[in-house]
Amino acid sequence: MIEILLFVFGGVLALALALAALVSMTEKEARAAKMFMWMLIMVLALYALPLAFPEPLIMNALAILTAIWIAALLIALVPFNTFKIVSWDHPVMRIDERTIMFSRNLLQPGSKRFSEYYSIYPEHLEPDNAFRKNPGLLSEKSRYYSPDTFHAAASAFDVIEYLREMAEGKPSQCSTEIEPNAMTSFLESWSFKLGAHSFGVTALRDYHQYSIVGRGNQYGEPVELDHGFAIALTTEMDHEMVSYAPRGPIVMESARQYVNSGVIALKLATYIRSLGYEARAHVDGNYRVVCPLVAKDAGLGEIGRMGLLMTPKLGPRVRIAVVTTNMPLQVNKKTSDPSVIDFCLKCKKCADVCPSNAIQFDEPGIVDGIKRWKINQEACFTVWTKFGTDCGRCMSVCPYSHPDNLIHNMVRKGLKNSNAFRSAALKMDDVVYGRKPEPKKLKGWLAPGIISSEKTGLSGQ
Numbered sequence: 521m522i523e524i525l526l527f528v529f530g531g532v533l534a535l536a537l538a539l540a541a542l543v544s545m546t547e548k549e550a551r552a553a554k555m556f557m558w559m560l561i562m563v564l565a566l567y568a569l570p571l572a573f574p575e576p577l578i579m580n581a582l583a584i585l586t587a588i589w590i591a592a593l594l595i596a597l598v599p600f601n602t603f604k605i606v607s608w609d610h611p612v613m614r615i616d617e618r619t620i621m622f623s624r625n626l627l628q629p630g631s632k633r634f635s636e637y638y639s640i641y642p643e644h645l646e647p648d649n650a651f652r653k654n655p656g657l658l659s660e661k662s663r664y665y666s667p668d669t670f671h672a673a674a675s676a677f678d679v680i681e682y683l684r685e686m687a688e689g690k691p692s693q694c695s696t697e698i699e700p701n702a703m704t705s706f707l708e709s710w711s712f713k714l715g716a717h718s719f720g721v722t723a724l725r726d727y728h729q730y731s732i733v734g735r736g737n738q739y740g741e742p743v744e745l746d747h748g749f750a751i752a753l754t755t756e757m758d759h760e761m762v763s764y765a766p767r768g769p770i771v772m773e774s775a776r777q778y779v780n781s782g783v784i785a786l787k788l789a790t791y792i793r794s795l796g797y798e799a800r801a802h803v804d805g806n807y808r809v810v811c812p813l814v815a816k817d818a819g820l821g822e823i824g825r826m827g828l829l830m831t832p833k834l835g836p837r838v839r840i841a842v843v844t845t846n847m848p849l850q851v852n853k854k855t856s857d858p859s860v861i862d863f864c865l866k867c868k869k870c871a872d873v874c875p876s877n878a879i880q881f882d883e884p885g886i887v888d889g890i891k892r893w894k895i896n897q898e899a900c901f902t903v904w905t906k907f908g909t910d911c912g913r914c915m916s917v918c919p920y921s922h923p924d925n926l927i928h929n930m931v932r933k934g935l936k937n938s939n940a941f942r943s944a945a946l947k948m949d950d951v952v953y954g955r956k957p958e959p960k961k962l963k964g965w966l967a968p969g970i971i972s973s974e975k976t977g978l979s980g981q
C-alpha cells in the first residue's frame with residue numbers, strides 16, 4: 521500500500537514539474553524550463569529508486585522524505601497571515617506636477633521657467649544638472665540606442681502628442697439620466713472589449729490631484745477638478761517585451777501601452793461627454809491626477825516597493841489611464857491586499873537589480889508625513905537618460921510580473937494565503953528565475969540591424 525501511495529505522489533509531482541517546464545518554455549523562460557527539467561529528472565530518479573533497489577531502507581527513507589514534503593506543503597497551504605503593515609496611509613498633501621522628472625526634463629536652461637523653478641526648488645538643481653549631462657531619453661548617443669526600436673517608440677510618443685489634445689472637451693447639450701450601477705458596468709464591459717485589463721471606480725479625492733500643472737500650456741496653473749468620480753483602467757505590457765529591459769523593446773512597449781490605455785480613456789471620456797456630463801481623460805503627458813493613487817483607491821492594486829501600482833494578476837506590468845467625471849458612478853468597494861506589501865517586505869528583488877540604487881532595501885519610512893517606500897526619482901531618471909530607455913529592470917524581475925496564467929495565478933493565490941507560502945515562493949522564484957535575472961537577449965524581429973543607417977537622429981522623448 522505504502523509503495524502505491526509513494527508512486528502516486530511521485531507521479532503527481534513529476535507531472536506538475538513537467539507542466540511547469542512546458543509553461544516556462546512557452547513563456548521563453550529558458551532558465552526556468554531548465555530548472556524544472558532538472559527537478560523532474562531528480563524526482564523521477566528518486567521515486568524509481570525502489571524499483572532498482574527494493575530494500576526496506578530505501579523505501580523508508582523515501583517515505584520519510586515524502587512525509588516531510590507533504591507536511592511542508594500543508595503548512596504553506598494553510599491560510600495563516602500576520603501582517604506588519606496592513607494598509608498605507610493616504611497622502612497628506614498633493615504633489616506639485618512640476619517636481620516630477622518628466623516636467624523637470626522639459627525645463628530649458630536659460631529660460632524664465634527654468635530660473636523660476638529652481639528658485640522654488642533649489643535642492644533639485646544639482647541632481648538635475650547631473651541628468652542633463654547624459655544623452656537623454658531616446659537619444660542616439662544613449663547606451664542602448666538602436667534605430668529600429670527607438671524610432672518605433674518615438675512614433676508612438678508622437679501619436680500620444682495628438683491624443684493629448686483630445687483629453688478635454690465640452691459636454692454635449694443633451695440631457696440624459698443614467699443609472700449609476702448599470703452605467704458603471706456598461707463602461708467596465710466596454711473597457712474590457714477595448715483592451716483594458718482591469719477597471720475600477722473611486723470617488724475623486726483631493727490627494728489624487730496634482731497641486732500645480734507641470735506640463736503643457738497650463739504649466740504653473742493650479743489643478744482644480746470639479747469632478748466627483750474617477751475611473752482607473754490598466755492595459756497589460758507584453759511580458760516578452762518587458763523581459764528585454766533595459767533595452768529598446770521596454771520603451772517601445774511603454775509607449776504602446778500609453779497609447780492603448782490613453783485611447784480607451786479618451787473613448788470613455790468622449791462617450792460620457794456625449795451624454796451631457798463633464799469628463800476628462802488623463803493620458804501620458806497630460807495628467808491632472810496621480811494615476812497610481814487613483815488606481816489604488818479604485819481597487820486595482822497596491823503600491824509596492826518600487827513605487828508602482830502592483831495589480832493582482834500582472835503586478836507592475838501595466839500602464840494606467842484615468843477618466844474623471846461628474847457623471848454619477850458606482851464606486852468600487854476597496855479591498856486592500858496587505859499580502860502584496862508583506863511580500864515586498866521580504867522580496868527586494870527590484871532593489872537588487874536596480875542599476876541606480878534608486879529602490880530602498882529598508883522598511884518603509886515616514887515620507888511627507890506618511891509611511892511608505894519612496895524611490896529616488898532623480899537617480900532613476902539619471903539612468904534613463906544614460907540608457908535612452910525607461911529602464912524597467914525592476915518591473916521585469918518582479919515575481920508578480922509573471923504572465924497571467926493558471927500556474928502563476930495558483931502561486932498568486934498562495935501568496936495571498938499565508939506567510940509561509942510567501943517565504944517559500946520567494947525562495948523558489950530565486951532558484952527558478954535567478955535572484956538577479958539577466959535581461960533577455962534581443963532576437964527574432966527585435967534583433968538589431970533592421971535599419972542599417974539613418975540621416976536624422978531622435979531628439980528625445
Ligand code: SF4
Nearest residue numbers: 824864867868870918
Ligand atoms: S520585485 Fe519584489 S520587492 Fe520589488 S515590487 Fe516586486 S515584489 Fe515588491
Ligand code: SF4
Nearest residue numbers: 874900911912913914
Ligand atoms: S526603472 Fe530602473 S533605475 Fe528606475 S527604479 Fe526601476 S530598476 Fe531602478
